[in-house]
Amino acid sequence: MENKRYYGIDIGGTTVKIGLFEGETLVKKWSVPTDTSNGGANIIGDIIASLPGPAAGAALAVPGAVLPDGTVNRCVNLGWGVCHPAEEFTEKTGIPCRVLNDANAAALGEQRLGGGQGFESVLFVALGTGVGSGVVLDGHLHVGARGSAGELGHLIWDPTDAAAACTCGHHGCLEQYCSATGITRLAAQAGVPGLSCYDVVTRAAAGDKTLEAVVDKATDILGWGIAGACAVIDPEAVVLGGGVAQAGEYFRAKVQASFDKYAFHACLGTKMYLATLGSDAGLTGAALYAMDGRK
Amino acid sequence: MENKRYYGIDIGGTTVKIGLFEGETLVKKWSVPTDTSNGGANIIGDIIASLPGPAAGAALAVPGAVLPDGTVNRCVNLGWGVCHPAEEFTEKTGIPCRVLNDANAAALGEQRLGGGQGFESVLFVALGTGVGSGVVLDGHLHVGARGSAGELGHLIWDPTDAAAACTCGHHGCLEQYCSATGITRLAAQAGVPGLSCYDVVTRAAAGDKTLEAVVDKATDILGWGIAGACAVIDPEAVVLGGGVAQAGEYFRAKVQASFDKYAFHACLGTKMYLATLGSDAGLTGAALYAMDGRK
Numbered sequence: 001m002e003n004k005r006y007y008g009i010d011i012g013g014t015t016v017k018i019g020l021f022e023g024e025t026l027v028k029k030w031s032v033p034t035d036t037s038n039g040g041a042n043i044i045g046d047i048i049a050s051l052p053g054p055a056a057g058a059a060l061a062v063p064g065a066v067l068p069d070g071t072v073n074r075c076v077n078l079g080w081g082v083c084h085p086a087e088e089f090t091e092k093t094g095i096p097c098r099v100l101n102d103a104n105a106a107a108l109g110e111q112r113l114g115g116g117q118g119f120e121s122v123l124f125v126a127l128g129t130g131v132g133s134g135v136v137l138d139g140h141l142h143v144g145a146r147g148s149a150g151e152l153g154h155l156i157w158d159p160t161d162a163a164a165a166c167t168c169g170h171h172g173c174l175e176q177y178c179s180a181t182g183i184t185r186l187a188a189q190a191g192v193p194g195l196s197c198y199d200v201v202t203r204a205a206a207g208d209k210t211l212e213a214v215v216d217k218a219t220d221i222l223g224w225g226i227a228g229a230c231a232v233i234d235p236e237a238v239v240l241g242g243g244v245a246q247a248g249e250y251f252r253a254k255v256q257a258s259f260d261k262y263a264f265h266a267c268l269g270t271k272m273y274l275a276t277l278g279s280d281a282g283l284t285g286a287a288l289y290a291m292d293g294r295k
Numbered sequence: 296m297e298n299k300r301y302y303g304i305d306i307g308g309t310t311v312k313i314g315l316f317e318g319e320t321l322v323k324k325w326s327v328p329t330d331t332s333n334g335g336a337n338i339i340g341d342i343i344a345s346l347p348g349p350a351a352g353a354a355l356a357v358p359g360a361v362l363p364d365g366t367v368n369r370c371v372n373l374g375w376g377v378c379h380p381a382e383e384f385t386e387k388t389g390i391p392c393r394v395l396n397d398a399n400a401a402a403l404g405e406q407r408l409g410g411g412q413g414f415e416s417v418l419f420v421a422l423g424t425g426v427g428s429g430v431v432l433d434g435h436l437h438v439g440a441r442g443s444a445g446e447l448g449h450l451i452w453d454p455t456d457a458a459a460a461c462t463c464g465h466h467g468c469l470e471q472y473c474s475a476t477g478i479t480r481l482a483a484q485a486g487v488p489g490l491s492c493y494d495v496v497t498r499a500a501a502g503d504k505t506l507e508a509v510v511d512k513a514t515d516i517l518g519w520g521i522a523g524a525c526a527v528i529d530p531e532a533v534v535l536g537g538g539v540a541q542a543g544e545y546f547r548a549k550v551q552a553s554f555d556k557y558a559f560h561a562c563l564g565t566k567m568y569l570a571t572l573g574s575d576a577g578l579t580g581a582a583l584y585a586m587d588g589r590k
Binding site: 065120121135137142143144145146147148149150151152154155156159168169170224227228229231232233234235236262264265266267269270 | 360415416430432437438439440441442443444445446447449450451454463464465519522523524526527528529530531557559560561562564565
């Protein structure tokens with residue numbers, strides 16, 4: 001069978017990362033700056049101008065909410081309101097195009113070709129500015145009825161008003177403790193301000209007891225949340241991605257230990273894996289999503 | 296198209312409820328006593344002896360854990376250990392047979408023909424001795440990699456050691472507060488012992504302020520848990536079943552209000568519905584599961 005060409009396009013607030021795939025093989029990648037001027041009106045045109053030719057399909061991973069019908073419902077970092085970028089892409093290129101949330105794209109990329117390879121169902125959790133998440137079931141992305149499946153970051157750990165306020169309007173959401181931002185905040189509260197999350201975790205791993213207590217709290221809450229999500233969907237495996245997870249095995253093992261403490265007994269065989277695709281996860285998952293749409 | 300015959304068989308600790316379906320229509324139902332003597336060795340034979348003839352398929356809903364390969368991993372109320380009842384059924388009858396957890400069966404029944412009719416993805420929550428739950432996505436039951444999807448009752452509301460101990464070994468599981476047993480216990484703690492859960496809810500609805508506070512606490516925690524599950528799978532609708540839900544609109548409205556308080560904003564359109572199939576939910580879902588297996 002001929003391996004058709006697909007574009008996987010990961011649109012971030014600063015840079016658009018683009019990959020050309022032949023089947024599941026990434027054959028070329030490049031990037032273009034994200035022009036957020038004029039409400040992001042030039043973004044799709046700039047992407048198209050960089051493409052080396054036709055393809056069987058494409059998908060756009062975007063940093064915002066995507067409804068199941070392909071409507072994008074605001075991407076603050078791009079300047080976009082409610083819009084239909086996949087339709088615009090197809091109108092201008094003739095290439096069939098889909099659109100999906102960037103954490104969902106990374107989930108699909110990691111499940112199929114990254115840390116979750118070999119598993120048909122994966123819960124993906126990316127720790128960055130927030131906590132992004134995605135759910136792959138039976139080999140396919142599960143986006144949910146309103147496009148908001150995989151919002152693990154908004155499980156409510158502490159519903160009291162005294163808990164940290166979240167950008168979503170609630171208090172005590174998981175991402176207030178477990179995101180890179182959250183871990184940095186916990187470290188500052190423990191008397192160690194000004195560190196990046198990566199520094200917090202690596203210093204904890206090197207033996208700093210104050211910072212280890214911070215990492216213990218964050219991973220305790222993350223393991224609790226993953227245990228809760230697994231009680232609902234019971235995936236084969238969990239993949240941890242994003243900047244915090246780059247701290248590696250020290251962090252992974254703590255999340256696993258917390259998961260094992262909180263998980264329903266029938267879920268206890270579920271293992272945490274580290275993501276392996278790094279910053280290619282989004283464009284890889286987008287290309288795979290384009291291929292899935294052509295089946 | 297001819298409507299083939301299927302048996303939906305709901306095996307409870309006291310009674311086995313059996314339905315004969317032609318397509319999705321229940322044409323006859325009956326029951327046989329559950330003989331739990333001798334490790335439940337007679338149960339399948341007693342069911343078979345009651346069947347009026349051949350069928351295109353059957354499924355057994357059982358009160359215990361079912362692995363994806365059809366292995367039943369203990370049903371304490373039936374006397375069963377690890378066993379393969381669907382294989383036994385097929386060997387003795389020649390009828391293809393599947394097996395599934397009883398809460399999962401009720402979920403599928405309510406989604407397809409009950410309170411969730413018209414929705415392709417449904418979170419079902421049944422409040423009884425425990426909190427049973429099931430997840431239907433894209434019109435099909437999602438059982439999970441280890442057969443333990445939909446364990447909403449074991450979301451951990453209060454992880455502290457002081458919280459109520461759960462039969463699963465953890466503390467503070469949702470079902471310790473929201474099951475019929477849990478609500479009865481909360482009422483006793485509030486100084487009103489000896490009431491059934493139904494009585495607690497109906498007296499609260501009639502104006503008893505002490506018992507209303509009990510129902511408020513239970514529904515607050517249940518709405519929190521449903522909001523968490525919806526942040527993971529984002530179903531179109533939620534269906535509330537089991538004895539507690541028979542208390543009706545008063546209870547449903549309180550769960551909806553709590554859900555609306557805790558839900559991630561993108562999930563806010565999700566509505567709670569009451570189950571409509573009553574004690575036929577399990578046998579109905581089992582028959583539908585048998586039909587799904589024949590597609």
